[in-house]
Amino acid sequence: MYLLALLLLAAPSDYATNRGTAGISVSVSGxxxxxxxxxxxxxxxxxxxxxxxxxxxxxxxxxxxxxxxxLGGGLRFYPFKRNHAAVFLQPAITVGRENSPAVSAEAAFFFLFGAGVGIEYFFASNFSAGAVLQLSLKFANLAGPAGTPIYTTASTATSGLSANIYF
Known part of the structure; x- marks a missing residue:
């Protein structure tokens, strides 16, 4: 608890959202x-x-x-920042291979378009935690088992949490 308080007090007023900054993150989705x-x-x-x-x-x-x-890619736009929090908008595209929704023992490709809004809290200039609420349109079972349809879903299951370190 004391460590968290020290991190909050030590956080600078500037953000790691400047041109040329790089970072890594670990995320988990819904x-x-x-x-x-x-x-x-x-x-x-x-x-x-x-x-x-x-x-x-x-x-x-x-x-x-x-x-x-x-494999996912996207852009994040940070239009609003206040104190240690920054709100972002995030369009994203993801492609990959998952278990087929039609035949459970088979795998199939999927393609996902998403758009989300989130918040990132900067504990320090180089460390933050974030959350995003993302609405996505997913096309699943692409190149799936013969005779099975393509599944299309709209979902917020791609929303998630992340921990970020910036350099």
Whole structure:
């Protein structure tokens, strides 16, 4: 508790949202899929982001043991900042491979478009925690098992939490 209080007191009034700043993040979405990401501020208050997720079963092998992954990219715009908090807007695109919603033992590709609003709290100039509420349109079961349809869903399940370190 005392450490948290010291971090809050030590946080500077400037943010890590300046051009040229880079960072890494660990995120978890509403679906429970953790990702590791990188951020680079291409302009002041505008960041390009990339996130990678990977899930590979090691043992046992066989039916239903699929290697799954995701690769996401997006931009973050920080239009509002006050004290240690910054609000951001985030359009994003994600592609990957997941278990097919049609046949559980098979894997299929998906494509996701999303747009979200979030907040990032800067405990220090180089450390923050964030949350995003994202609405997404997902096309799943692409190139899935023969004779199965493409599933289309609108969802907020891609909302999530993150911890960020900036350099």
């Amino acid at each position: 679906q429970g899929d953790p990702t590791i990401g990188a951020t680079y501020f291409v302009f002041n208050d505008v960041a390009a982001r990339i996130d990678v997720g990977f899930d590979a079963p090691l043992t046992p092998g066989g039916a239903g043991q699929n290697t799954l992954y995701s």
